Amino acid sequence: MTLLSPRHHGYIxxxxxxxxxxxxxxxxxxxxxxxxxxxxxxAHLVVTLLSDHPLGAARKIPFAVHGALEFSLGVGLLASPWLFGFSDEVPARAFFVVGGIGLLIVVLATRYTAGVISRPAPYDRYDR
Structure with a gap:
């Protein structure tokens, strides 16, 4: 399932x-x-700014590595209420579980290899 382009992923x-x-x-x-x-x-802002996608600023992290980091971030969000001991706070627990699931869905729906094979250079500002 690859529904999101790198640009749309950047917006998200x-x-x-x-x-x-x-x-x-x-x-x-x-x-x-x-x-x-x-x-x-x-952490998510730094990774996004350093990633090689159309909305990245420095473009030092390959977009596929960005996807792996984001996957681990989604798993971390899911586990946070129990890892950090705030699972009894219902609004916080619900936010982290829903946020983690949402982030994992975005990871699964993104084309992390879009343009990698066809373009030898990083994206420029105009998504070329």
Whole structure:
């Protein structure tokens, strides 16, 4: 299932970073889930900015590696409530489980090899 182009995936990445950064305020998380959200948002932002896709800034990380990192981030989001001990906070637990599943769906729906075989150079600003 490859429905998302690298450009669309980039849009979703930045939206996920914003969602991770705003969720603790909107859903009134406790201290631990708030910290996990902010650290995850920062890590996801750095990976997105450094990835070789049309919306990446530095383009140092190959897009396929970006996909592997994002897969591990999705699994980490799913496990966070139990790993960090906030599984009794229902809004935070629900957010992390739904967010992890959503991120894994995005990973499965993205064409990480789009353009890799046909283009020897990284994407330029105009997706060429």
């Amino acid at each position: 990445d930045y939206a996920a970073v914003a969602l991770l950064a705003l969720a603790p305020l909107a859903l009134r998380f406790g201290a631990v889930p708030t910290s996990v959200c902010y650290v995850t948002a920062l």
